[in-house]
Amino acid sequence: MHIHEWPAHERPREKLLARGAAALSDAELLAIFLGSGLRGEDAVATARRLLAEHGPLRRLLDAGPAALAGLRGLGPARACSLTAALELGTRHLAADLARGEALTDPARAGAYFARRLRGLPHEVFAVLFLDTRHRVIAFEELFRGTIDGAEVHAREVVKRALAHNAAALMLGHNHPSGSSEPSAADRAVTLRLKSALALVDVRVLDHFVVGDGPPVSLATRGWV
Structure with a gap:
């Protein structure tokens, strides 16, 4: 029929x-x-x-x-x-983030990281740079790795934050395995970047882990 x-x-x-x-x-x-x-x-x-x-x-x-x-x-x-x-x-989705409105809803940011990073065959670590009112300045993929990890350099993240004159930022990376559960290494790199960026007065607001399901917010877990 x-x-x-x-x-x-x-x-x-x-x-x-x-x-x-x-x-x-x-x-x-x-x-x-x-x-x-x-x-x-x-x-x-x-x-x-x-x-x-x-x-x-x-x-x-x-x-x-x-x-x-x-x-x-x-x-x-x-x-x-x-x-x-x-x-x-x-x-x-990117245009919605770039309309000049403050980014206050973690779900919107998580959805954007998921759309950009989900499905990649290798791990990618990205940063969403924000101004003093938490409006989006730029999104950059800073580090690429293998199927099970990417080396993250705090110095480069600080350098890019200063280049954008960012006041805050959100971190995100994907797990090609499909699991969105943050690892101990994910938590450790979040704290390391938070400490390094605090020295130049840039706040880390969240870190999203992207897998097959909804992205996981480390801030929601109390780990940022």
């Missing part, structure tokens, strides 16, 4: 218009993007097959344009469109 023959309230586009995007399943959202399915399949069936074979959703979307282009049901054109859509989402 073609999607147009489904009851109106079950069609992905009609459901989105009536109830919002959050009401749709991963397959339904992907089906709207696909527009049509492979021969003999509707778009939802093709989307479900893609998720069953290459999912879950985050794994599929983190595959990268070259890998997406080789998947049956996507191809180069759809892979490029999907990658562009994901980048638009990242830039929208």
Whole structure:
């Protein structure tokens, strides 16, 4: 049965218009993007097959344009469109952080770190620099490492903070293993950076660890 023959309230586009995007399943959202399915399949069936074979959703979307282009049901054109859509989402989130409003909600900052760092095959340590009113100045990836660690140099973090004339900052790094639980080393480097930055009157507000689930805030745990 073609999607147009489904009851109106079950069609992905009609459901989105009536109830919002959050009401749709991963397959339904992907089906709207696909527009049509492979021969003999509707778009939802093709989307479900893609998720069953290459999912879950985050794994599929983190595959990268070259890998997406080789998947049956996507191809180069759809892979490029999907990658562009994901980048638009990242830039929208970045624009939200750069509107000149004080960054007071840890969840917003955590979501931004997650979007930038999740899915990377190696560990990356990044910093979000803030002014005296905790408005965003810049986001920089400062250190790259291996699958299980990145060496962090306090001197370089202090140097970049001074270059941006930052009054405060937030730290973040990913765990390629998928675990977002902070390690003893994560806690130690947080305290080391906090001490070094305090010497130049720059506050460390939080440190986020990004894994498969929601990012973990060390400040929420009382470790900053």
